[in-house]
Amino acid sequence: MNHDADVVVAGGGPVGLMLACELALAKVSVVVLERLTDVDTTIKAGAINSPTAEAFYRRGMLPGLAEAQREAFERFGSFLRQRRAAGATGVKQPPKFAGHFAGIMLRGDLLDASDPDFDGPGPAAEVGLVPQEALERLLGARAAELGVDLRRGVTLTGFDAGEDGVQVHTSEGSLRTGRLVGCDGGRSTVRRLAGFPFPGTAPEITGRQALVEMTGADALGAGWNWTSTGTYAHGPLPGRILTVEFDGPPADREAPVTAEELEASLRKVSGVADVRIHKVLSATRFTDNARQVPDYRAGRVLLAGDAAHVHSPFGGQGLNLGIGDAMNLGWKLAATVRGWAPEGLLDTYTAERHPLGAWVLEWTRAQVALMRPESHTRALRGVLAELTGTVDATTFFAKKISGAGQRYDLPGSHPLTGRSAPDLVLSDGTRLAGHLHGGQGLLLDLADDGEVRKRAAGYGDRLRVLTAGCPERPGLAGLLVRPDGATAWAADSPGGPDAPDELDAALRRWFGTPDAAAA
Incomplete structure (x- = not known):
C-alpha cells in the first residue's frame, strides 16, 4: 500500500x-x-512530574520548561500580593511544595532528599510548575x-x-x-x-475549575479547603478556583460553564455568600469517571x-x-x-x-474517597494529615506523586535496570541527557571495555556508543539506555562473567538484530 x-x-x-x-x-x-x-x-x-521533565530534558527542551515555570512563579507571586492587598490575614509564602494528596499539602522541608529514588534527574529536578x-x-x-x-x-x-x-x-x-x-x-x-x-467505574462527583474575575475572594480560604458540602481550592494563580460537589455527575458536561454556575457552586461549597463572579476567563468541568x-x-x-x-x-x-x-x-x-x-x-x-x-x-x-464531606471521611483525613506531617510519609507520597522511582519490569538483576537512567556527569564534562537529544539508544562504556563496544557493533543509527569515565560513580562499568530513557542493562565493575551475554540479550531485545556486515 x-x-x-x-x-x-x-x-x-x-x-x-x-x-x-x-x-x-x-x-x-x-x-x-x-x-x-x-x-x-x-x-x-x-504542573509536570519528574518523568515528564526528564523527557523534555533528554530532548533538549529544558530551557523552554524553565521559562514557563518562571512565568508561573510570577503569577503565583501576584496571587499572594493580591491576597495581602485585599486584607486577607496570614498570607505568606508556603514551605517548598512537594505535591498534594486529596488536597493535603506535602511540605518540601519534610522531604528526605537523600532517598535514592530522588537521585538521578539532574537539572530536570528543578522544573515542575509548568x-x-x-x-x-x-x-x-x-x-x-x-x-x-x-x-x-x-x-x-x-x-x-x-x-x-x-x-x-x-x-x-x-x-x-x-x-x-x-x-x-x-x-x-x-x-x-x-x-x-x-x-x-462510573462518575460520582461534579468538579469545576476556572480562571475568573471576582469580588469577595478575600473571604475564601487560600489553597485547598474542605467543608460539609464539598471541597474547594483558591489559588495559586489570581482568579483560579476549583470546586468539587459529591452529589453526582453533571447533567450536561458539554454545556458552557457560566459565571452563574461557578458562583453558585463556589457559594455552596465554601459557604461564602458574598463572593461574586463577574467574568469567566477559562473554565471546565470534570468528574471521577475512571x-x-x-x-x-x-x-x-x-x-x-x-x-x-x-x-x-x-x-x-x-x-x-x-x-x-x-x-x-x-x-x-x-x-x-x-x-x-x-x-x-x-x-x-x-x-x-x-x-x-x-x-x-x-x-x-x-x-x-478521602475528600468526601462526611464525618468518617473527615476523621480519616485528619489521621492522614497528621501522618503526612512526618518525613517518612511525606517522602512516600512525594515519590509517588512526582514519579520518582517509577520503573518497568525489565529483564536484569542490576538495581538500575528498568529505572529512569541517572543523569550522569561524565569525565568529558557532558551529561548523559545531552547524548539522548537525537532519540537514539545509548550505550555508555564507562570502563573502556573493548568487549562492550564489540557487542554493540552493527546497530548503525539505532544506537550511539560512548566511551567515557564517570567519577561520581566509579563502580559503574556500563549502561544501556533505551531511547525513552529507561535503563535496559547495567553492570558494575568488575562485571560478572554473564555481563557481556546479558548486554547482548538486552541489545537484541530492544534494538533487534545487528547488521552482519557492520558487526
Missing part, C-alpha cells in the same frame, strides 16, 4: 504532539489531525522544527483498518497511513470506532493518553501519564515502521504502560 504518511496521530494536544515529535525524530513521516484551530487555552493541568498550555506551545514549536505535518481545524470522522494499512477519513478528505494512533482525549473517537473495551482499555493496541490502531485511560485530575497525573505513553510508544512504533523492531517490541507498549495507568486510576479513586 502507498501511504500518505507512515503514521497518523488523531489529536494535537501535548500527548499527540509529543508522540509526533518522537516519530519525526526517528525519520518517520507523521500527520497530526487536530480539530481545534489554535492551542487550547482552557485551564487544565498546572501549565499545560505552555507545554503544548513548546511542543508545537518543536513539532514545527522537526517538520511534523500538523493539520489544525481538521476532524477525524472515521477510518477503515486493514491488514496492510488504515484509510483515515477526515473533514477535509481521506488519507492512507500505516498506523493510526488515537491521542484524542477521554471521549476518543478513535477508541469508540475501533471498538476498544473501556471498563472502569476507565482504562485492557490493551492499548488493536492491530494497526493504537491509543495513548486520555484515549487509553481517564480519571479525575487529583494529584496531577493525567498529563504526565500521557507524556509517558508517548515517550514509550514513539521509538517502538518508529522501529516497527522502519523495519528493525525485534519481535514483540510493540507489544511491550501495553505491557509497560498499562500497570502505571492502572495505578493512577486507583490513586485518584483513593483521593476522591
